[in-house]
Amino acid sequence: MESEKPPKDFSYSKASSILYCSLKLTAIFLLTIVPLLFILSSPTSTATTLTLSYLHQWRKALYRNATKELDDMNAKLQDSVTFLPLKDLRFANKPMEGHTWFMSSLNDTFEEGETQHIYFPSETSNGRLLCINGRNQHDGSMNSYGLAWPGSLPSTATLLPGLTFVSDTYYDHENLWHGLCAVTPFVGWHMKNQCREKPTRWVLFHQGEVRTRTGSWVQNIMRATFEEEMKVEYFNQEESSSSSSSSSYKGAYCFEKAVVMRHNEGKMGQERRLKVYNMLRCKTRQFCNMDFKDDSTSSRDKAVIRLTLLMRKGARSFKNESAVIQIFKRECERVENCKLTVAQSENLGFCDQVKLLSSTDIVATPHGAQLTNMVFMDRNSSVMEFFPKGWLKHAGVGQYVFQWLASWAGISHEGAWWDPNGESCPYPENDFRCFTEIYKNGRVGYNESYFADWARRVIDAAKAKKQAQASNLQHEGSSNCECS
Numbered sequence: 340m341e342s343e344k345p346p347k348d349f350s351y352s353k354a355s356s357i358l359y360c361s362l363k364l365t366a367i368f369l370l371t372i373v374p375l376l377f378i379l380s381s382p383t384s385t386a387t388t389l390t391l392s393y394l395h396q397w398r399k400a401l402y403r404n405a406t407k408e409l410d411d412m413n414a415k416l417q418d419s420v421t422f423l424p425l426k427d428l429r430f431a432n433k434p435m436e437g438h439t440w441f442m443s444s445l446n447d448t449f450e451e452g453e454t455q456h457i458y459f460p461s462e463t464s465n466g467r468l469l470c471i472n473g474r475n476q477h478d479g480s481m482n483s484y485g486l487a488w489p490g491s492l493p494s495t496a497t498l499l500p501g502l503t504f505v506s507d508t509y510y511d512h513e514n515l516w517h518g519l520c521a522v523t524p525f526v527g528w529h530m531k532n533q534c535r536e537k538p539t540r541w542v543l544f545h546q547g548e549v550r551t552r553t554g555s556w557v558q559n560i561m562r563a564t565f566e567e568e569m570k571v572e573y574f575n576q577e578e579s580s581s582s583s584s585s586s587s588y589k590g591a592y593c594f595e596k597a598v599v600m601r602h603n604e605g606k607m608g609q610e611r612r613l614k615v616y617n618m619l620r621c622k623t624r625q626f627c628n629m630d631f632k633d634d635s636t637s638s639r640d641k642a643v644i645r646l647t648l649l650m651r652k653g654a655r656s657f658k659n660e661s662a663v664i665q666i667f668k669r670e671c672e673r674v675e676n677c678k679l680t681v682a683q684s685e686n687l688g689f690c691d692q693v694k695l696l697s698s699t700d701i702v703a704t705p706h707g708a709q710l711t712n713m714v715f716m717d718r719n720s721s722v723m724e725f726f727p728k729g730w731l732k733h734a735g736v737g738q739y740v741f742q743w744l745a746s747w748a749g750i751s752h753e754g755a756w757w758d759p760n761g762e763s764c765p766y767p768e769n770d771f772r773c774f775t776e777i778y779k780n781g782r783v784g785y786n787e788s789y790f791a792d793w794a795r796r797v798i799d800a801a802k803a804k805k806q807a808q809a810s811n812l813q814h815e816g817s818s819n820c821e822c823s
């Protein structure tokens with residue numbers, strides 16, 4: 340019988356220990372909570388008032404202690420924001436390879452086909468904001484950047500609300516082509532994000548040195564695209580130093596939200612590029628009040644070929660403009676409904692350029708900044724480019740920038756002509772002075788038979804292309820830009 344019984348000791352001791360535990364818990368409960376309840380339910384007695392006030396003070400002290408510790412910790416966080424030079428001299432000899440010298444400690448966010456950028460605050464920044472101490476216009480290694488949590492910004496820092504576009508370019512924001520390359524990725528990023536938010540300000544760096552503006556052409560395009568003045572922030576030295584607080588002069592600026600681009604168009608994919616240039620084209624036409632409905636020579640008129648000779652003065656101008664005009668005039672007259680326009684680029688304001696190129700199917704022009712205006716032409720329009728002597732051999736890849744731009748913007752670059760004749764170079768053949776002193780600003784001659792054949796080919800091709808596209812081009816020139 341006994342053997343059938345469960346081990347008594349075990350079950351008893353287990354039960355008793357459970358009982359013991361629950362007794363203990365009950366005791367604790369009774370000892371602590373019940374008096375508390377009693378205290379709380381009878382606030383008038385002297386004893387309870389004393390206990391209450393003690394509890395109260397203890398809680399306050401605890402709270403003070405905790406608050407103080409948090410403050411101390413926060414002060415440490417604020418002081419521990421590390422600022423590094425914007426221009427990292429370790430990368431100074433290879434600024435274009437992979438890692439740039441600009442904000443070298445940070446990696447880009449890379450999404451297939453999209454811009455290479457860094458967004459703050461984000462997972463990449465661990466929720467921290469970007470802060471920049473960047474007033475130096477002459478030495479990028481004297482400017483600096485750091486990351487700080489929103490609640491623990493450096494005590495001398497100023498928080499700038501809204502979205503800030505921060506651009507660093509190896510080249511020059513004032514140059515049309517380079518300036519355009521620096522701003523287009525921001526438009527790509529903006530479109531990728533459903534155009535939700537416009538930039539409150541731009542901060543521009545050139546090799547880490549702050550810049551106060553872009554060229555007016557780029558400014559106009561950005562103004563058209565974002566329908567707002569392009570506000571360039573450069574942490575105004577004069578304003579700050581004349582103010583009474585010198586610390587605000589020394590302090591960094593932290594951005595509530597910031598996007599940093601430092602590779603120009605970088606790895607932005609062709610599909611995104613085409614969308615960006617469609618948007619720029621559409622927005623600038625709207626900005627310049629172009630009304631395609633009433634324009635009989637608009638791109639909707641498939642029978643017309645509009646050929647524009649875009650002249651320039653001085654460096655890289657045609658030596659004999661009237662001879663060049665005669666050749667193009669003759670080839671244009673050969674084709675029914677071909678209209679030739681000769682324009683002097685220096686005489687055109689921004690919207691004149693937009694209007695002219697928007698109504699041009701073929702632009703023929705010497706290499707130069709005025710050719711950046713090709714971005715205003717309809718998709719699949721044509722470009723003919725001319726170079727003075729010496730460029731093909733000495734100018735390096737830089738001479739192909741308009742071929743690149745054409746392919747990014749969906750324009751047909753129909754080739755170039757390099758003048759074989761011109762001034763000769765007195766220096767040894769491979770001396771860089773041949774280019775910088777002689778060829779760079781040379782002028783362009785002409786070859787009658789070559790120009791005539793070339794013009795004929797391009798005009799005929801443009802005409803065929805327009806007729807072929809006549810059926811599927813109904814929406815071209817429509818006033819609805821993407822994102823608006």
Ligand SMILES: *[C@@H]1O[C@H](CO)[C@@H](O)[C@H](O)[C@H]1NC(C)=O
Binds near residue numbers: 397401
């Ligand atoms: C608050 O901090 C002081 C000093 O560190 C300490 O003596 C005191 O016990 C703390 N008070 C509480 C309620 O924790």
Ligand SMILES: *[C@@H]1O[C@H](CO)[C@@H](O)[C@H](O)[C@H]1NC(C)=O
Binds near residue numbers: 446
């Ligand atoms: C940046 O990328 C490199 C190479 O992929 C990696 O070694 C490095 O740890 C990354 N740095 C940061 C801060 O993520």
Ligand SMILES: *[C@@H]1O[C@H](CO)[C@@H](O)[C@H](O)[C@H]1NC(C)=O
Binds near residue numbers: 659661662
């Ligand atoms: C320009 O070319 C035309 C036509 O070939 C010629 O008659 C004229 O003399 C040239 N002008 C100059 C300044 O060379």
Ligand SMILES: *[C@@H]1O[C@H](CO)[C@@H](O)[C@H](O)[C@H]1NC(C)=O
Binds near residue numbers: 718719808812
């Ligand atoms: C441009 O030309 C390409 C190839 O000929 C064609 O597929 C495309 O539809 C054209 N785009 C426009 C906007 O006309």
Ligand SMILES: *[C@@H]1O[C@H](CO)[C@@H](O)[C@H](O)[C@H]1NC(C)=O
Binds near residue numbers: 759786788792
């Ligand atoms: C003009 O170009 C043609 C090719 O179209 C070439 O055969 C001819 O030699 C060139 N003329 C001159 C003067 O360079």
